Amino acid sequence: MGPSPPSRLLLGLTLFFTLTHATVTVYTPTQVVFTTAPAVSGTPAAYTGVAAYNPGTLSPPPLPSPTVLTNPIPINLQNSGTPGLGVKQKGSFLGFSIEMSVTNQVLGKNSTLLQVPFLNLMANIVQRAGSVMVRVGGNSQESAHLVAMGEILNGRVLSKNLTGVTGTTQTPPLDFTPDLLYMMRNISELVNVHWFLGIPWFTTTPFDLAIVPAATSILGPYLLGLQAGNEPDMYNLHGHRPATYGPYDYGG
DSSP states (O other), X not given: OOOOHHHHHHHHHHHHHHHTOOOOOOOOTTOOOOOOOOOOOSOOOOOOSOGGGOOOOOOOOOOOSSSSOOSOXXXXXXXXXXXXXXXXXXXXXXXXXXXXXXXXXXXEEETTEEOHHHHHHHHHHHHHHSOEEEEEESGGGGGEEEOOTTSSSTTOSEEEOGGGOBTTTTBOOXXXXXXXXXXXXXXXXXXXXXXXXXXXXXXXXXXXXXXXXXXXXXXXGGEEEEEESSSGGGTTTTTSSOTTOOHHHHHO
């Protein structure tokens, strides 16, 4: 027989008071509030990391006294300009060179896939100088050979024969397609780049001048000039000409 209703009520109240038992903490005015740690005396450790991240603070020197110059500084101005200056040059007078063998890394993969970082750099220069001159050539131009479109696979504009490197710079012979020139033209159309282009000069019987009409036709007004040979004064040192090779042999 179960408990009567009053007994069940008493049992429920007992369980309630048991479950709600808690403790109370009383805080008195004698408590101490936490503060910052006391200062530590002594010389701090010297910073030994990278100078750019040195957390030290420099103290500015005191202002000079008097703060205003009292003695005038004479400056002789020329009413007709400064004498002895050279010929005035354009802002785009200085340019830079790109080795022909790495144009597929710097300029782009082909005429439809251009390198955006290079375009941004050219755009920044053009914004300040009006245009920019770039020379494509170098040691690798000397053995560069123009081949037909599509002869180099996978949409590439050039290929290197790494088994046929020559000279102290270990320059590989190159094959390149006209798409390299179209890539340069597309860059010029976007960011006003003008080009100097190197032509091969190692082989003389006959000279390989196929790049000349191709560049003239494709680059058009963006072609500034053609460079016949790269460092011809060092041909004899690299074994590309006899030891007696000199300026007259190059230019006649």
